Amino acid sequence: MERPLTITEKIILNHTNQDDVSPGDIVNAKIDIALGNDITAPIAIKEFEAIGMKTVFDRQKIALVPDHxxxxxxxxxxKQAKMLREFAKTHDIKYYFECGEAGVEHALLPEKGIVLPGDLVIGADSHTCTYGALGAFATGVGSTDLAYVFAFGELWLKIPKSIKVVFTGKPGKWVSGKDLVLYLIGQIGVEGANYMALEFSGDTFKYLGMADRFTIANMAIEAGAKSGIFEPDEITEDYVEKRAKRDYVFYRSDEGAKYAKVLNFNTETINPQVAFPHLPENSVDINEASAKDIKIDQSVIGSCTNGRIEDLRIAAQILKGKKIAKYTRLIVIPATNEVYKMAEKEGLIDIFMDAGGVVSTPTCGPCLGGYMGILADGERAISSTNRNFKGRMGDVTSEVYLANPAVCAASIILGKIASPEEVM
Amino acid sequence: MIFKGKVFKFGDNIDTDAIIPARYLNDSSDENLKKHCMEDADPKFSSNVSKGDFIVAGNNFGCGSSREHAPRAIKISGVPVVIAKSFARIFYRNSFNIGLFILEADTDGIDNGDTLEVNTENGTIKNLTKNTVINAKPIPEFMSELVSAGGLMEYAKKKVKEGGLG
Known part of the structure; x- marks a missing residue:
């Protein structure tokens, strides 16, 4: 009898020439999509050229997204963006996007149907794990890995053990994927899933949409995981069918597949979460956070974690007809141009601006302390992004609190960390 | 290989933003990476480190971003080996890919300023200051091959020459 496999083991196995794989094995896997951005691809391009390679393995399987x-x-x-452009021109890279057609890579690739269920995706960006939401195996690697894939179309991978995470029950009104993943990281810690795959399941996900799955898979890396993954279902199908331009495969874990651990959580007992500086594992219940009366200077709503239209809709629902607190800033960054256009059509941009916020073109910008909202010494931000490391958004003495878009919106209205209940 | 140098000791969860802050990622040149290496964890690191010194840390060293600039900055600074209780996955992978040695060991008994002699072949870490010896976890064979070849791209070049790939 064949050994029962997890969805992760199955996808990787089907991208090798082997008959079987077990956790711990190092295999050479064929890559469906390889991704690089304006920070990581320049090093990959230099490495690729340094070994004398003249052509890429497949111009249709490489995505270059300047977004940071x-x-x-x-x-x-x-200059870095120019390097991507020149490389894309030289090799006629199919998925290269100028800023007018792009957006934050991990929001963009699923939206355009470039990554699909069953794919094996590597990206020179740690949040590549986002695509696990679609039922793909996707993992972050470095620039040298990317260069190797540019050349050969395959890469060495260690088969990870899997942790099964089951969320049961209906989420509360303001509870989103962000809260579930922050709660999970709070429980297992920032290296709780190091080297492993997080496989998410449970009836909670019938109540939540694809956007929540993207957010959860996106932050798998914040628990140290190699990947995060959902078994595809009708919600996945509904998202993918109108976007896909090639075939895709729905994989499922076998009955009896082996897990390093199974974690069960009752979603009904989980409130919105806020992760305190300086680690994503410092998550506390919103009521506890609100009671601490923590003053906020800036709220950021955007990023590959929470910059999708669903996130903007929730924020707008809270900000509609209200003003942000005096001496504070609200920076809204739609993750892609498509999200931006939808937000405009739906009147969300007006709501943000009328509330006293600014709306930026799609970019990673302040999430990694790049630009478009850098913090001065001692300043505090509440942010729908994914990391609150020391100095992540600016000065090394500034602070970032991670939360869902509803909490980010409510907090900037009151100028302190606040629950949506306090303003609605 | 055997390396001898002094220790720069750090705590748990040293993230890649601390190793090389994103504000410097608009330039991947060696000079830029060297100048700002470890800046948000120890602003004086780049001026105090000498060739052959070690970075020693607690758990989850290199967590966060996939930026290869982080292990590159360390290697360019002259640090031949990083020793920590545990490493974040992408940092671990990147280090081997670029030819930086990584050893997992119990680092509690190593303090800032200690002098170590590290044998990367057998994972023996001699603390010459404290006169103690600790053993690192063995490096998987494939990883060891990679780093001995000088990293993934050198390994790739060899493969191309042998006609095994490309």
């Missing part, structure tokens, strides 16, 4: 520092923040970043 574009529109170019300065001359040096303009």
């Amino acid at each position: 520092f574009v529109p170019n923040k300065d001359i040096l970043s303009a």
Whole structure:
């Protein structure tokens, strides 16, 4: 009898020439999509050229997305973006996007149907794990890995053990994927899933949409995981069918597949979460956070974690007809141009601006302390992004609190960390 | 290989933003990476480190971003080996890919300023200041091959020459 496999083991196995794989094995896997951005691809391009390679393995399987520092923040970043452009031209890379057609890579690739269920995706960006939401195996690697894939179309991978995470029950009104993943990281810690795959399941996900799955898979890396993954279902199908331009495969874990651990959580007992500085594992219940009366200077709503239209809708629902607190800033960054256009059509941009916020073109910008909202010494931000490391958004003495878009919106209205209940 | 140098000791969860802050990622040149290496964890690191010194840390060293600039900055600074209780996955992978040695060991008994002699072949870490010896976890064979070849791209070049790939 064949050994029962997890969805992760199955996808990787089907991208090798082997008959079987077990956790711990190192295999050479064929890559469906390889991704690089304006920070990581320049090093990959140099490495690729340094070994004398003239052609890429497959121009249709490479995505280059300038998103971290574009529109170019300065001359040096303009040079990096230029390197991507020249490489894309030389090799006729199919998935290259100028800023007018792009957006934050991990929001963009699923939206355009470039990554699909069953794919094996590597990206020179740690949040590549986002695509696990679609039932793909996707993991972050370095620039040298990317260069190797540019050349050969395959890469060494260690088969990870899996942790099964089951969320049961209906989420509360303001509870989103962000809260579930912050709660999970709070429980297992920032290296609780190091080297492993997090497989998410449970009936909670019938109540939540694809956007929540993207957010959860996106932050798998914040628990140290190699990947995060959902078994595809009708919600996945509904998202993918109108976007896909090639075939895709729905994989499922076998009955009896082996897990390093199974964690069960009752979603009904989980409130919105706020992760305190300086680690994503410092998550506390919103009521506890609100009671601490923590003053906020800036709220950021955007990023590959929470910059989708669903996130903007929730924020707008809270900000509609209200003003942000005096001496504070609200920075809204739609993750892609498509999200931006939808937000405009739906009147969300007006709501943000009338509330006293600014709306930026799609970029990673302040999430990694690049530009478009850098913090001064001692300043505090509440942010729908993914990391609150020391100095992540600016000065090394500034602070970032991570939360869902509803909490980010409510907090900037009151100028302190606040629950949506306090303003609605 | 055997390396001898002094220790720069750090705590748990040293993230890649601390190793090389994103504000410097608009330039991947060696000079830029060297100048700002470890800046948000120890602003004086780049001026105090000498060739052959070690970075020693607690758990989850290199967590966060996939930026290869982080292990590159360390290697360019002259640090031949990083020793920590544990490493974040992408940092671990990147280090081997670029030819930086990584050893997992119990680092509690190593303090800032200690002098170590590290044998990367057998994972023996001699603390010459404290006169103690600790053993690192063995490096998987494939990883060891990678780093001995000088990293993934050198390994790739060899493969191309042998006609095994490309």
